[in-house]
Amino acid sequence: MTAVVVEGLQKTYGSREVLRGIDFTVAEGEIFALLGPNGAGKTTTLEILEGFRSRDQGRVEVLGLDPGMPADSRDLRELVGLVLQDVAVEPYLSVRETIARNAGYYRAPRDVDEVIELVGLREKQAAKVKDLSGGQKRRLDLALGVVGNPRLLFLDEPTTGFDPSARRNAWELVRDLRDSGTTIVLTTHYMDEVQALADSMAVIANGRIVESGTPATLGGRDSAFARIRFELPPGTEVSDLPMPASATTEDGLVSIEVEEPTAVLHSLTDWALHRGATLGRLTVERPSLEDVYLDITRSFEGEPSQQSVGAHGHRPNRSRT
Numbered sequence: 001m002t003a004v005v006v007e008g009l010q011k012t013y014g015s016r017e018v019l020r021g022i023d024f025t026v027a028e029g030e031i032f033a034l035l036g037p038n039g040a041g042k043t044t045t046l047e048i049l050e051g052f053r054s055r056d057q058g059r060v061e062v063l064g065l066d067p068g069m070p071a072d073s074r075d076l077r078e079l080v081g082l083v084l085q086d087v088a089v090e091p092y093l094s095v096r097e098t099i100a101r102n103a104g105y106y107r108a109p110r111d112v113d114e115v116i117e118l119v120g121l122r123e124k125q126a127a128k129v130k131d132l133s134g135g136q137k138r139r140l141d142l143a144l145g146v147v148g149n150p151r152l153l154f155l156d157e158p159t160t161g162f163d164p165s166a167r168r169n170a171w172e173l174v175r176d177l178r179d180s181g182t183t184i185v186l187t188t189h190y191m192d193e194v195q196a197l198a199d200s201m202a203v204i205a206n207g208r209i210v211e212s213g214t215p216a217t218l219g220g221r222d223s224a225f226a227r228i229r230f231e232l233p234p235g236t237e238v239s240d241l242p243m244p245a246s247a248t249t250e251d252g253l254v255s256i257e258v259e260e261p262t263a264v265l266h267s268l269t270d271w272a273l274h275r276g277a278t279l280g281r282l283t284v285e286r287p288s289l290e291d292v293y294l295d296i297t298r299s300f301e302g303e304p305s306q307q308s309v310g311a312h313g314h315r316p317n318r319s320r321t
């Protein structure tokens with residue numbers, strides 16, 4: 001089943017066209033990542049899906065419901081979990097009290113101890129919210145997102161401010177949630193996060209979805225040329241190589257670009273071994289997800305962007321507490 005359907009979604013703030021007709025779908029049980037430069041409209045899209053923001057045009061369906069309809073939006077509250085960028089929580093309550101209080105808002109919440117364990121806050125369960133570090137606070141946000149046992153979880157930049165080990169734990173948690181059947185829609189600026197988590201993804205730039213696919217195939221990444229780089233053995237020239245190669249670059253390496261590197265590597269290493277030489281700093285790389293992502297978004301930088309006229313309004317208060 002499809003968990004989220006977005007078709008021709010448009011949103012304008014004043015006369016600033018932020019979404020110019022975007023389309024994507026999220027399959028039930030997958031982790032879907034929405035990416036894009038600052039101000040591209042990711043949060044706006046998420047807020048529309050969550051029912052916190054109205055849309056101007058287009059069709060939106062979340063778990064078969066329309067978040068733009070008040071009655072559907074109320075039903076969605078039970079089915080959907082949110083981890084937003086600015087969750088307001090009571091600073092003088094403890095971690096446990098905060099999670100227990102939120103559990104009380106749902107008909108069939110998860111067990112509070114299980115949630116505390118899940119987000120790794122057992123040691124901090126008696127601490128007041130105001131005394132938590134930034135990363136611990138974000139883990140509490142995650143706990144509040146999952147305590148209602150949602151079918152669909154929205155994560156807006158879930159690991160911003162986490163240390164490397166807390167990020168790994170959060171990824172583990174997100175994968176566990178997916179494996180237990182929760183659909184997850186997340187936004188992030190970290191390509192390693194997308195690589196580690198996303199089953200599918202879409203890039204939004206200049207008000208449109210400009211690429212979509214999987215982390216492995218985005219922007220034709222899987223069929224892109226491989227780049228072989230190495231140090232020329234002492235006493236040899238680029239022209240001695242058994243195939244065409246670029247001259248040494250400023251980092252002292254020779255580079256060869258090929259569609260399929262197996263045969264080229266074979267003749268290259270054969271060539272070196274026959275001379276009793278080695279190919280220092282030898283690497284074979286295809287463009288990383290980050291390379292592809294930057295290429296895609298850069299190609300939209302020159303385009304006329306969303307028009308900007310008039311003052312910004314205030315975001316609605318999205319806190320549930």
Ligand SMILES: Nc1ncnc2c1ncn2[C@@H]1O[C@H](COP(=O)(O)OP(=O)(O)OP(=O)(O)O)[C@@H](O)[C@H]1O
Nearest residue numbers: 013018037038039040041042043044312313314315
């Ligand atoms: N309430 C509002 N009124 C007017 N303009 C707004 C409002 N909310 C957002 N915007 C503008 O809409 C554009 C998209 O904002 P949005 O927060 O959706 O982007 P984003 O992709 O989530 O960005 P970031 O990566 O920085 O979080 C921005 O230019 C922003 O300034």
